[in-house]
Amino acid sequence: MRGGLVRIFLRRSLSREPYRIARLGAWSLAEVVPAFAGGHAVARAVDDGFAAGRPGTGLAWLALLAASWLLAAVAARQILLNIAAVVEPFRDDLLTHVVSAALRAGRDGDAAAVARMNHQVELARDAFGAIITVVRSFVFTLVSVALGMLTLAPAVVPLVLPPVLLGLVLFLVSLPALARRQRDFIVADERTASAVAVMAGGLRDVAACGAEVRVAATVGRQIGGQARAARALARVTATRTLSLAVGGWLPVLLLLAGTPWLIDQGLTAGVVLGALTYVMQSLTPALSGLVQGLGVSGVRLAVTMERILGGAVRPEVPEPRRRPEGTGLKLSGVTFAYGPEAEPVIDGLDLVVPEGDHLAVVGPSGIGKSTLAGLVAGVLRPAEGSVLIGGVPASEAHEAARALIPQEAYVFHGSLADNLTYLAPEAPAGAVDEAVAAFGLADLAQRFDGYHAEIDPAELSAGERQLIALARTYLSPARLVVLDEATCHLDPAAEARAEAAFAARGGTLIVVAHRISSALRARRVLVMDGTRVLLGTHEDLVGTSPLYADLVGLWADHRLPHSLA
Known part of the structure; x- marks a missing residue:
């Protein structure tokens, strides 16, 4: 053969x-x-x-x-x-x-x-x-x-x-x-x-x-x-x-x-x-x-x-992706480490995020927030336990069911319309206008003489690239959205506007918080503190989590400039 x-x-x-x-x-x-x-x-x-x-x-x-x-x-x-x-x-x-x-x-x-x-x-x-x-x-x-x-x-x-x-x-x-x-x-x-x-x-x-x-x-x-x-x-x-x-x-x-x-x-x-x-x-x-x-x-x-x-190193063809029944998230006994002998970054985590929930994830740098985002999005696979989206393993869930927006947003050479509709090629013009308005991209569109003019990513600021990536995901069919510090280059008002747009859009929203204000807007907050993981509302956690109370106090005193990480 x-x-x-x-x-x-x-x-x-x-x-x-x-x-x-x-x-x-x-x-x-x-x-x-x-x-x-x-x-x-x-x-x-x-x-x-x-x-x-x-x-x-x-x-x-x-x-x-x-x-x-x-x-x-x-x-x-x-x-x-x-x-x-x-x-x-x-x-x-x-x-x-x-x-x-x-x-x-x-x-x-x-x-x-x-x-x-x-x-x-x-x-x-x-x-x-x-x-x-x-x-x-x-x-x-x-x-x-x-x-x-x-x-x-x-x-x-x-x-x-x-x-x-x-x-x-x-x-x-x-x-x-x-x-x-x-x-x-x-x-x-x-x-x-x-x-x-x-x-x-x-x-x-x-x-x-x-x-x-x-x-x-x-x-x-x-x-x-x-x-x-x-x-x-x-x-x-x-x-x-x-x-x-x-x-x-x-x-x-x-x-x-x-x-x-x-x-x-x-x-x-x-x-x-x-x-x-x-x-x-x-x-x-x-x-x-x-x-x-x-x-x-x-x-x-x-x-x-x-x-x-001969296929000696040829990638195997995976099984077809499965469409989840809803966007509810369930993590059971999830453990993940970067290497067989390394200490687990996440160890035995159990977490249930109901469909339609708005969850903020907070914690110090290196504690595993981005690792959790990768597991939820199916980019990483747990060494032990399971991550299910609508009953389907996250790594096997259809790409259209969930979306992960990392800190560094990708914008390619092409028109603004091409970038915005990349995940939704059939999006009607009215939906594109709505996304542009929701994320404050009207000035950017005007600067480039409309949606169909060629844009050079090098001419965009980091914040503008993030806004385009956010609007692109907003137009996509994904109903589970994970923002992994995807608003870190935006000012607080633009960040609030972006999170509000996704919350009003429906579906499940998970935000790896860049500012403590993201936790205040969420329905529930997941505090990652080493081996301890606490889940609750903002009001509950202020009294039960010293780390969370400290973060809130630092934010209120303006001694934590912008980031928890």
Whole structure:
């Protein structure tokens, strides 16, 4: 199956524009003119020129050979352009395949794996181009040299072509083993990189738990496996040297050893020198390029294509998203930590937020407020317990059911209307006008000459970007909205207006409070205080939560400028 997909991609790239292949062949003929003419030119320069006492004739033949190299240089440039025209569509096809798989995988896709495969697409593109280059060069050179020797001195052909073909066969036979060893090395390299990345990310926890020896042993096993794969690859790679020795240098030895016999057959010294020129200047470099190119680029292409098309790191397609029955929220025994050995940020949390509730979340910085927002929105998954929206796990709930607005709002290049209706493309003009009025965007729309003028996010302030993101979510079908300090760049009046708009809109609203005033507007307040979590109204919590009372007092005394975090 994978081999079939590889062949389809390669065949499609080579057959998409046949005139490109024809032009590539035509320029290749021009490029190998020196390969055909080299032996003849050297033989004539020696026999008819220098050996005959006519140096001018000898120089003329060499000048003709130099002119053929100029033609080859021009052809080489055109060959590169035509190879690029074949290779780039191949890259685009592969990249489309990778991106399509990632989009199908949706939010559950492995972003790191997708990034690795994008890198592998670039490797496959480069390898494909290198293969076209070396295979084309070898084939045209071999044919040109064979024709040159047949027209110059057929007697030298048995001394040259059989060892060349033998070396080629030895190399081709070793390619499957070389591909396997290269694949094993790449897998071992990825495992080592993954193990080292995990170790580096948890160094603090490793030191805190005294697990240095155990972690070093685990990572050491991965490094040892990679070293063994590298040694196995090196052993198989040695066959390339043997192939090159047989196909590239054995013909030279046979020509030198057979020179007396060639002279007895009537060949001149110039003809023998011309045959050596064919081998040493054209055939051996072409074979060396083929062996090195296929041995590196060919194996790399086979392995990377298998990795891309074979699904080894391809994101899995998730189950279809489910639509919740309402927007009521229930957290049961939720525990979450950033790492297997890290202390939980949230530990055993039970929380019920009825549909239509307006909840504010307060607490000091780093206590887990944004983590709770991510769990509610389904961006994070609990290590233990469950987070349900309308009876459906938050990570499986349909995207249209809930929306999370983070602190840094995203606005893209496009019109204001495009940004506002991104989550609701069918929103009527009246609804857009209502959102613009509710969030105070009329002045911004006027500044950009209406809804349909192009806006540059860099020209917007952080507060204006937040207002656009808020209005975009207001127009969306999401009935559970989580504001994770999404109003931190707004003044208090604009923040109050935004929260009031969402409260009047209906649905469930959860606000990670940036100012204590957000808690005063909420129906209930969740106070996160380390291992203690308290839930109640503002009036209740002032008397029962010292932390909340302190925050309210600081806010009243204006000693807490704007933020609880």
